[in-house]
Structures are given as C-alpha cells and as structure tokens.
Amino acid sequence: MNSDATFLPYARQMIDDDDIAAVTSVLRGDFLTSGPMVQDFEEKLTQVTSASFAICCSSGTAALHLTALALELQPGDAVIVPSITFLATANAVRYVGAEVIFADVDASTGLMTPENFDQALKQDRKNIKAVFPVHLGGQTPDMSAIHKIAKQNGLAIVEDASHAIGSTYSCFNGEANIGACVHSDMATFSFHPAKTIAMGEGGAITTQSPILAKRLRLLLNHGMTREPADFVNKELAFEDGKEDGKPNPWYYEMHEMGFNYRASDIHCALGLKQLSKLDSFVTERRTLVSYYDKLLAPLVPLVQSVARVSGGNPAWHLYQVLIDFDTSGVTRTQLMEVLRHQGISTQVHYIPVPYQPYYRDRYSPSSLPGAESFYKRCLSLPLFVGMDYSHVERVTAALGRALNT
Numbered sequence: 001m002n003s004d005a006t007f008l009p010y011a012r013q014m015i016d017d018d019d020i021a022a023v024t025s026v027l028r029g030d031f032l033t034s035g036p037m038v039q040d041f042e043e044k045l046t047q048v049t050s051a052s053f054a055i056c057c058s059s060g061t062a063a064l065h066l067t068a069l070a071l072e073l074q075p076g077d078a079v080i081v082p083s084i085t086f087l088a089t090a091n092a093v094r095y096v097g098a099e100v101i102f103a104d105v106d107a108s109t110g111l112m113t114p115e116n117f118d119q120a121l122k123q124d125r126k127n128i129k130a131v132f133p134v135h136l137g138g139q140t141p142d143m144s145a146i147h148k149i150a151k152q153n154g155l156a157i158v159e160d161a162s163h164a165i166g167s168t169y170s171c172f173n174g175e176a177n178i179g180a181c182v183h184s185d186m187a188t189f190s191f192h193p194a195k196t197i198a199m200g201e202g203g204a205i206t207t208q209s210p211i212l213a214k215r216l217r218l219l220l221n222h223g224m225t226r227e228p229a230d231f232v233n234k235e236l237a238f239e240d241g242k243e244d245g246k247p248n249p250w251y252y253e254m255h256e257m258g259f260n261y262r263a264s265d266i267h268c269a270l271g272l273k274q275l276s277k278l279d280s281f282v283t284e285r286r287t288l289v290s291y292y293d294k295l296l297a298p299l300v301p302l303v304q305s306v307a308r309v310s311g312g313n314p315a316w317h318l319y320q321v322l323i324d325f326d327t328s329g330v331t332r333t334q335l336m337e338v339l340r341h342q343g344i345s346t347q348v349h350y351i352p353v354p355y356q357p358y359y360r361d362r363y364s365p366s367s368l369p370g371a372e373s374f375y376k377r378c379l380s381l382p383l384f385v386g387m388d389y390s391h392v393e394r395v396t397a398a399l400g401r402a403l404n405t
Ligand SMILES: *Cc1c(COP(=O)(O)O)cnc(C)c1O
Pocket: 059, 060, 061, 062, 085, 086, 088, 089, 134, 160, 162, 163, 189, 190, 191, 192, 201, 202, 203
C-alpha cells in the first residue's frame, strides 16, 4: 500500500469535536441513562422522519425484535423477508418463534419487488402475518405497491430502514420521508457506526400508531409500567388499596415479558448531535455517489452501479456496483485483495440469508434467481462522509486497473 494514501474503508463514522463535547457533557452530568438525552433524541428523530412517534433502543437488531414482539408474532406465524439483507431482519422473526419466508429480489437493485412479494405470498403457507421490506443501500422498494398487496392480505408491514435515514420517495401527496410510515406500520433504524448516523450501538423504531408506540416502550423496559392509570393490582398500587388514592411512590407493575433494550444518554447525546448534521451528511453522500456514477460510466457494462428506482431520492448508505465477473477474467476474491493492497476496503452486501446454514437447514431451499444473480456480482465501494473527489478518483482508477480495462 502506498504509504501516503489514506486507508479507505467501505464505510465509517464522521465524529467531530462537537460530537465529543456532547458526550463528555453527559458524562459530567447527572444522568448516564434514562435521562433527558433519550427524549431529546426521540423528539429530533420524529422531526427528521415526520413520524408521530420515535422510540429509541439499544440497536437496530433490538428495534426489529421489538417490532416482532409488538405485532405479537408467535410460533405458527410466518413473515416475508427479502433474501438480500443483513441477518438481523430474518433473525428478529425467529426470536419470537415465527417462521421466515424468503422472497426473491430484483437482480439489478437487490430490492424485493411487489412481484417478488406476491410470489412469496403464493407459497403454500398459512398464517403469513407480516412483511419486512428492506431499504438496501438507502433505496426504497415500491412501498405503495407492497402496502397495497400487504393490506389486501391482512399483513402488517415493518420497514427495515437501517440503511435509509434521510431517504425520501415520491408518492401520491409529494415526497414521503423514510420513517414517516406512510406505507407501513413501523420502520426500524440502526445507528451502528457503519450507518449514516453513528451512536456506537443504537437503534430506533418510528410509527404513527400510539398503541404500537406504547407497547414498544413497555417491551423495551422489562414489560413494566409506572403509569398509575394502567395499574391492574389496585391493592398494591394505591395508598389504602383504593384507585382514587395516591399511587404508592415505589410502585411499578410488569404486564408482560419484556427486555432491557434501552439506549443510554451517552449514546443518545452522540446520536442527537449526529442527527443535527443529517442534511449535510446526506448531501455529501449524494455528491460522492454522483461523482462515482460519472467516473464509472466508461466501465459499463462490465461494472454498473445498482439500478436506480424511479421516484426514489436515496440518502445512500452504500455505493454498490454490479460486476460481471464471468467476463472480467478476475474473481471477486482477487479483486478485493488487489484493492485492499492499495488501501481500499470493499464489502459484499449481502450473502443471501437463506444460504446461511441455520436457515438452509431449517427451510428447504427455494429457487432465488434474482438474489443469486445480485449476490454473484455485487460489491460495495468506499462511501462515507469525509471522503473527497480525489478518493473517488483513486477507487475508480484502481478498480479499472484491476479489471484490466
Ligand atoms: C445494520 C443492520 C441491522 C442491525 O442493526 P444493528 O444496529 O447493527 O443491530 C439490521 N438490518 C440491516 C439491513 C442492517 O444493515
């Protein structure tokens, strides 16, 4: 590796002095957890997504698990999940004992299309209760069509929007924000440092439903409530055992099995400061993506950027290209190694989840030609805030050389 060339990971966080100051001020204060930062972060998240409710939690995986719990999915139920996603989307379904039905995806975008969804619905399975569409790389599947099919079949919809904070798409009444849940019951986010907004570990769920919001809050905190109006055991709850008495000051009640999936004030202080920069982060990512598109144009059709979904305005978590390795004379392993020697890290998003031994052994494999084709060709190039044009030039030049173009 050229000693003066900066190492370029495929993704990384952008932390400034003001982020560090926000975290240290929490460390000097009274609340490390369950304090005001959590509320401020949630409030800010409702603003940037236009959701009615935002519930912050400890990771994107916890967020997905909480949605499965809030929908009361259980053994015997089934959920449709696209084959190209991170493990956690499918695992959340298994956490509650429900079964996963893997839908195929479009070979040029990696997204589940309404046709893929319809196909998965036709599998000989009863009790399909929900669908978890994924915004791969920041692009939006056709949510309005998916919503229509889901509602015709009585399915709930949870968007795994881990990649898509800041993305929008056009719909009947203009632009819809991801997280506004215009075509879903809930949307989940991850604030892992590889994602657009970093909290260290962190996640959130947005929804328009006050009922789901309330359930999610209960489930992420041991299933317990301190809300006097909700107390069931009046004897223990109130002074003199009467409902019109004063609630006993120590009292709390557990109504169902829950978890500790809370996010701390330390994490939320970082998340809040990061969210205040979302617009500039998204603008920067879009600028880098346009420049990649321009520089890679001469490599078409050997190298093509993932196809663009019409009506979408993605915030771009990933810059994914599809490479025709069958004609390139180079394998993906060789290409990744050559690039790594030049300080450029790339990644594959994703190995189809049904190929994982856990899932392969559980479900007889069905044919997934779209996922297969996408997986064989995909590669994520470095994309993060703090990259500049010269970095994009370095990556695209190295890619061209490695493919002998
Ligand atoms: C990152 C990610 C998750 C999990 O988020 P964590 O915060 O790492 O738990 C889930 N789904 C997708 C698509 C992701 O990229």
